Amino acid sequence: xxxxxxxxxxxxxxxxxxxxxxxxxxxxxxxxxxxxxxxxxxxxxxxxxxxxxxxxxxxxxxxxxxxxxxxxxxxxxxxxxxxxxxxxxxxxxxxxxxxxxxxxxxxxxxxxxxxxxxxxxxxxxxxxxxxxxxxxxxxxxxxxxxxxxxxxxxxxxxxxxxx
Numbered sequence: 490x491x492x493x494x495x496x497x498x499x500x501x502x503x504x505x506x507x508x509x510x511x512x513x514x515x516x517x518x519x520x521x522x523x524x525x526x527x528x529x530x531x532x533x534x535x536x537x538x539x540x541x542x543x544x545x546x547x548x549x550x551x552x553x554x555x556x557x558x559x560x561x562x563x564x565x566x567x568x569x570x571x572x573x574x575x576x577x578x579x580x581x582x583x584x585x586x587x588x589x590x591x592x593x594x595x596x597x598x599x600x601x602x603x604x605x606x607x608x609x610x611x612x613x614x615x616x617x618x619x620x621x622x623x624x625x626x627x628x629x630x631x632x633x634x635x636x637x638x639x640x641x642x643x644x645x646x647x648x649x650x651x652x
Contacts, residue, residue, distance in 0.1 A: 513540035513547070520548075524602065531555060532602075534577070536570075545573035553577070553600065558632050563587040565600065565607070575602045585629075592616045593629060593636075605631050613638075619646040 517539040524532040537550035553565045564586060567579035577600040585593040585607065595613035600606075607629040615622040615629075615636060624641040
């Protein structure tokens with residue numbers, strides 16, 4: 490008896506719709522992704538719809554929450570994003586806010602799931618209590634609550650001081 494074994498690379502069929510857009514392999518609705526570290530939930534990413542393709546996931550109406558070192562809760566909301574290689578790219582209408590009043594607004598924000606930092610090379614607005622900072626790009630360490638930014642303009646208002 491003889492056996493023939495033929496090795497061949499697997500092939501993938503990419504199905505396109507009528508407009509020529511790629512059709513997802515899987516679609517999820519009201520999806521949640523939990524990141525667990527040291528026995529507790531570190532972050533939760535919720536999305537109204539997830540389209541899973543071969544190499545990336547596309548998320549719609551995203552609500553991503555996490556905890557800081559001090560136990561503060563932070564949330565990043567966005568209309569649309571892409572998850573690929575542990576980087577969540579928040580594309581449009583992105584807003585981050587924390588329990589203590591820190592907030593950050595911008596577009597094209599990248600969240601690294603491993604290093605837990607946000608960064609963008611697009612204009613942004615960072616608000617903390619009575620101060621407001623505008624800039625061209627930033628890197629925000631979410632756990633530590635520190636921001637590095639370029640070409641900034643800050644407006645600081647002191648409340649409660651009489652001259």
